[in-house]
Amino acid sequence: MHRILLIDDDEQLGPPLTTYFQRFELELVQALRPSEGLSRLAQGGFDAAILDVMLPEMDGFELCRSIRRTSDIPLIMLTARGEVMDRVVGLELGADDYLPKPFEPRELVARLQTVLRRMKTTPPAEPPGSPDVLEFEGLRIDPARRSVQCLGQEVELTGTEFDLLHLLAREAGRVLSRDDILNDLRGHEAELYTRAVDIVVSRLRKKLEPLDAIKTLRNAGYTLALRRVVA
Structure with a gap:
């Protein structure tokens, strides 16, 4: 059973x-304050976390930033009033998805199941040289381990970041439009479609520096701008 941490100061929401x-075979644990949530995450044992934006001690954006310093655990943010800027900021800080309040519990479960599938463990890594x-x-992507090495150094990616990079790598040499990417990754709500893809690409570029890995073709989309190494 997957364990999910909810960090929200609304005592009536958790039960x-x-x-x-x-x-849905999901165990939910609630922390009412960010400090409690960070302490529970540090102890381990959680598969994903849900963060409210409006919190005491620190807001959900600062909490997201704190978690991302040490963990790539899937994060879903509950955004106040569904404001577009809240969602943009959350994605920029490393959230995997967002859901405006008020929300339907079934939709929250569906989004959790999606991010958990992205992080689902696969069989042990195959030997070097595997066709997978x-x-x-300068870049090595191992889908079995969901790991990425940039210039020989391991790079920590969120589930969404890994899936986008893996998609570009599988289609190396092809320009993928934002619609292509969203169709593959499931995407977000209509008014944020374009912005969501741009934000994840921006995050990837920063993490893959100094490689100039992803090229933007104006009015067309994105492509992986690296030469394939053939064994």
Whole structure:
């Protein structure tokens, strides 16, 4: 059973969600304050976390930033009033998805199931040279381990970042439009479609520096701008 941490100061939210989540074999634990949430995450044992934006001690954006300093655990943010800027900021800080309040519990479960599938463990890594491993000049992507090495150094990516990079690598040499990417990754709500892809690409570029890995073709989309290494 997957364990999910909810960090939200609304004491009335946790109990009914906990009961509802059990129908889908999800165990929900609530922390009412960010400090408690960070302490529980540090102890380990959670598969994903849900963060409210409006919190005491620190807001959800600062909490997201703090978590991302040490963990790539899937994060879903509950954004106040569904404001577009809240969602943009959350994605920029490393959240994997967002859901405006008020929300339907079934939609929250569906989004959790999506991010958990992205992080699902796969069989042990295959030997070097496996056809599943994608190697480019300065970049190595191992789908079995969901790991990425840039210039020989391991790079920590969120589930969404890894899936986008893996998509570009599988389609190396092809320009993928934002619609292509969203169709593959499931995407977000209509008004944020374009911005969501741009934000994840921006995050990837920063993490893959100094490689100039992803090229933008104006009015067309994105492509992986690295030469494939052939064994």
